[in-house]
Amino acid sequence: MMPRTERVLLARALALAGRPLGDIATGSEARGKGAAGALVERALGIAPSSRPEPDLPALGIEVKTLPVVGGRLVESTWVCSAAPAALAQETWVSSRVRAKLARVLFVPVDASATSLAERRIGTAFLWSPSAADEALVRGDWEDLADLVARGLASVISARRGRALQLRPKARDARQRRRARTADGDEYWARPLGFYLRRAFVQRVVDGVFPPDVEDQPSRS
Amino acid sequence: MGGIRVLDSAVADQIAAGEVVERPASVVKELVENALDAGASHVDVHVQGGGLERIAVLDDGGGMDAADAVLCFSRHATSKLRVADDLRCLRTFGFRGEALAAVASVARVTLTTRAADTEVAQQVRVEGGRVARVGEAGAPRGTRVDVEDLFFNTPARKKFLKAARTEVGYVEDTVASGALATPSVAFRLVVDGKTALDLPAAPTNVTPEHPSRIERTVGCLGKHLRPHLFPFVGQTELLTLAGHVVAPLETRRDLAGVHLSVNGRPVADRGLVQAVRTAFRTLLEVGRQPIVALDLAIDPELVDVNVHPRKAEVRFADPRRVHGHVIGLLSDFLSRTPWLKAPAPARVFTLSSTGAPAPMAPTSTTSAAPVDVHSYHQRVREALARADAGSNARGLAVPAAGTGAATSFSSLRVVGQVGGTYLVLDGPDGMVLIDQHAAHERVVFERLRAARTQTQAPSQPLLVPLQVELGALELAALDDDGARALLERHGLVIERFGPRTALIKALPPGLSAKKAELITRDALAELARQGSAGALDERLDALCARLACHAAVRAGDALAHEGVRALLRDLDAIDLGAHCPHGRPVVRTLRFHELAGWFDRR
Numbered sequence: 001m002m003p004r005t006e007r008v009l010l011a012r013a014l015a016l017a018g019r020p021l022g023d024i025a026t027g028s029e030a031r032g033k034g035a036a037g038a039l040v041e042r043a044l045g046i047a048p049s050s051r052p053e054p055d056l057p058a059l060g061i062e063v064k065t066l067p068v069v070g071g072r073l074v075e076s077t078w079v080c081s082a083a084p085a086a087l088a089q090e091t092w093v094s095s096r097v098r099a100k101l102a103r104v105l106f107v108p109v110d111a112s113a114t115s116l117a118e119r120r121i122g123t124a125f126l127w128s129p130s131a132a133d134e135a136l137v138r139g140d141w142e143d144l145a146d147l148v149a150r151g152l153a154s155v156i157s158a159r160r161g162r163a164l165q166l167r168p169k170a171r172d173a174r175q176r177r178r179a180r181t182a183d184g185d186e187y188w189a190r191p192l193g194f195y196l197r198r199a200f201v202q203r204v205v206d207g208v209f210p211p212d213v214e215d216q217p218s219r220s
Numbered sequence: 221m222g223g224i225r226v227l228d229s230a231v232a233d234q235i236a237a238g239e240v241v242e243r244p245a246s247v248v249k250e251l252v253e254n255a256l257d258a259g260a261s262h263v264d265v266h267v268q269g270g271g272l273e274r275i276a277v278l279d280d281g282g283g284m285d286a287a288d289a290v291l292c293f294s295r296h297a298t299s300k301l302r303v304a305d306d307l308r309c310l311r312t313f314g315f316r317g318e319a320l321a322a323v324a325s326v327a328r329v330t331l332t333t334r335a336a337d338t339e340v341a342q343q344v345r346v347e348g349g350r351v352a353r354v355g356e357a358g359a360p361r362g363t364r365v366d367v368e369d370l371f372f373n374t375p376a377r378k379k380f381l382k383a384a385r386t387e388v389g390y391v392e393d394t395v396a397s398g399a400l401a402t403p404s405v406a407f408r409l410v411v412d413g414k415t416a417l418d419l420p421a422a423p424t425n426v427t428p429e430h431p432s433r434i435e436r437t438v439g440c441l442g443k444h445l446r447p448h449l450f451p452f453v454g455q456t457e458l459l460t461l462a463g464h465v466v467a468p469l470e471t472r473r474d475l476a477g478v479h480l481s482v483n484g485r486p487v488a489d490r491g492l493v494q495a496v497r498t499a500f501r502t503l504l505e506v507g508r509q510p511i512v513a514l515d516l517a518i519d520p521e522l523v524d525v526n527v528h529p530r531k532a533e534v535r536f537a538d539p540r541r542v543h544g545h546v547i548g549l550l551s552d553f554l555s556r557t558p559w560l561k562a563p564a565p566a567r568v569f570t571l572s573s574t575g576a577p578a579p580m581a582p583t584s585t586t587s588a589a590p591v592d593v594h595s596y597h598q599r600v601r602e603a604l605a606r607a608d609a610g611s612n613a614r615g616l617a618v619p620a621a622g623t624g625a626a627t628s629f630s631s632l633r634v635v636g637q638v639g640g641t642y643l644v645l646d647g648p649d650g651m652v653l654i655d656q657h658a659a660h661e662r663v664v665f666e667r668l669r670a671a672r673t674q675t676q677a678p679s680q681p682l683l684v685p686l687q688v689e690l691g692a693l694e695l696a697a698l699d700d701d702g703a704r705a706l707l708e709r710h711g712l713v714i715e716r717f718g719p720r721t722a723l724i725k726a727l728p729p730g731l732s733a734k735k736a737e738l739i740t741r742d743a744l745a746e747l748a749r750q751g752s753a754g755a756l757d758e759r760l761d762a763l764c765a766r767l768a769c770h771a772a773v774r775a776g777d778a779l780a781h782e783g784v785r786a787l788l789r790d791l792d793a794i795d796l797g798a799h800c801p802h803g804r805p806v807v808r809t810l811r812f813h814e815l816a817g818w819f820d821r822r
Contacts, residue, residue, distance in 0.1 A: 018687060018715075108684055120684055122682075
């Protein structure tokens with residue numbers, strides 16, 4: 001059953017803390033990328049979907065699993081796909097990126113085990129971007145959206161964006177989708193997706209789980 | 221026919237002796253305890269050749285008649301116990317009836333004893349456990365036991381002994397422990413014909429402040445400790461702790477300076493020793509141990525002394541509570557005692573004070589008061605009962621710390637800062653040097669620690685809870701609601717996860733998650749064994765020290781005059797600044813007479 005309040009959602013997520021994914025799997029799930037996220041979402045009572053709005057529309061909360069090893073994130077965090085046609089029509093306020101990141105339940109998953117079933121669920125936490133964080137993400141989004149709108153998606157690389165990246169999201173580099181510039185000109189573009197940079201999310205994680213003081217060197 | 225045989229009694233005695241008689245000091249301990257139980261007011265111990273050649277213990281106690289003189293060499297022959305229930309409220313040091321039999325099975329022993337109402341002494345000679353001769357002799361009232369050729373029939377045991385000088389050291393420690401626990405008995409230790417200890421008796425029923433009690437402690441621990449010795453009596457509704465505490469300026473590398481007794485019985489109980497160390501923890505230099513001579517008086521029904529062959533350990537009915545009370549009493553005393561402001565400590569800044577516990581002055585009081593080993597504890601119990609009738613509040617019979625304005629650091633003239641690190645002050649006895657980083661570190665540390673201990677400790681969830689496998693002992697502690705609540709008060713959240721596993725979900729903020737498993741295991745094991753979480757507490761103090769280190773001004777930082785004055789005021793507010801939390805000295809004094817010596821002014 002879909003959680004109706006933020007408190008219920010968080011309580012369910014915290015109850016999973018420490019359990020291996022094998023505990024919440026039925027055995028019939030698909031393996032591969034996204035499998036951990038799907039398992040956690042199902043355990044939280046969230047129906048699977050690929051909607052443009054957040055996972056819990058009524059609460060405005062998106063659920064994101066964070067694979068970590070030794071306290072460090074191992075990859076950037078997928079936000080949503082970036083259809084060039086839709087992107088050309090959006091503003092930051094109406095954007096799917098903003099809607100997805102307004103309130104996020106991050107669920108760390110210890111990815112040090114090779115087997116998915118042995119990976120252990122971490123301590124979930126709710127996050128909303130601070131004004132400074134939102135300004136950072138917004139700046140990146142507006143820069144990237146502008147390039148896409150002008151048909152210049154091909155010049156975008158993973159190096160662009162301080163917090164938000166726009167990267168190809170496809171099984172192979174030859175996949176293309178039809179896209180349209182702001183002037184209405186059609187062209188073929190690689191399917192793209194927005195990702196939060198690893199360093200940005202790591203900073204969020206470190207804010208909630210500060211690094212150990214004991215590990216810092218003594219001064220004299 | 222099977223291969224199992226009943227051992228010959230001589231062999232069985234030798235095996236049993238291995239538990240009781242480990243080295244010459246064990247023999248001395250057992251014989252001294254017998255002498256005290258016989259009501260001796262004087263006990264003489266003579267040792268030759270490290271105790272292997274000869275040990276003689278002489279007392280002026282009640283002595284024995286002819287029958288008892290022979291019977292006392294049999295195993296489990298004792299006058300101190302009749303039925304098992306007697307164990308619950310023992311007043312004697314011995315009770316197992318094993319000591320003489322054990323000693324006689326591994327040495328040649330001659331017992332000469334005369335009861336007060338007989339004219340002639342009885343003499344019994346036992347060699348390797350077999351009675352060799354029984355006869356009469358002339359001797360004063362009391363008992364004399366001569367032990368010769370120790371381990372003559374168990375040469376393997378000799379190989380484990382140390383050099384004669386070291387063994388004599390153990391003997392001296394043993395006599396000192398007995399003497400500290402029974403101040404109303406006179407002791408003398410003679411080693412190879414030379415007097416090593418000569419300890420006159422203190423009057424019965426005197427408190428640790430009494431000069432004779434101080435002389436006894438100084439005589440046992442060393443004269444050099446006299447200026448740093450502080451009498452201490454603290455009591456709670458559960459127990460009374462009394463004796464002498466040495467200021468943390470004087471310490472030892474080992475635990476040989478921790479002399480503890482329970483109801484007058486010297487013990488080497490690990491839990492109690494740890495409780496004392498916990499109270500002293502942040503006051504000592506790294507790797508150093510405290511020096512104390514303390515007796516814990518508690519209802520005998522709340523302590524079991526029959527848990528160790530040499531009676532070195534005891535078991536409390538509620539060890540967590542006992543250790544907590546000991547830590548609380550000592551910590552209160554230590555925090556209220558201005559070591560730095562007490563006169564005389566040679567290495568540190570000294571200022572006179574009013575009301576501070578005064579270091580001891582030499583005295584020469586002796587007494588031939590009647591002997592009553594347990595009367596002091598009886599008196600304490602009576603006082604305790606009176607106190608309980610009026611109030612349940614903890615009372616400390618320690619003098620209040622004197623911190624008058626004229627005796628404070630902030631009242632001294634600041635000369636300046638040298639080397640970018642050391643503050644120079646003009647003190648009444650000399651030039652006072654303060655390490656600014658160590659001093660500030662100590663100040664911040666005390667604030668952090670106070671914040672930690674005064675409130676519920678915060679807890680930092682782990683990014684990924686840690687699964688740990690635990691042993692039966694640790695799991696037992698984990699299943700105890702009280703123990704788990706205690707850990708949570710310290711910020712450590714741990715839950716059962718499976719039959720033999722647990723999840724560590726949160727730690728006190730700042731503690732390394734890498735060490736979480738080790739910390740948790742230590743804490744749980746300690747809770748199971750001793751009922752306290754000293755290991756965790758110690759770890760948290762270390763964390764406060766680390767945080768303080770990061771927050772404190774650094775060596776090399778230029779300090780404005782106002783900054784120096786603020787630091788001195790802060791130092792005045794704490795009385796524990798002898799060392800930084802990492803154990804480095806905070807303050808040193810270069811005395812004027814030393815300066816005068818440099819310039820040939822003496």
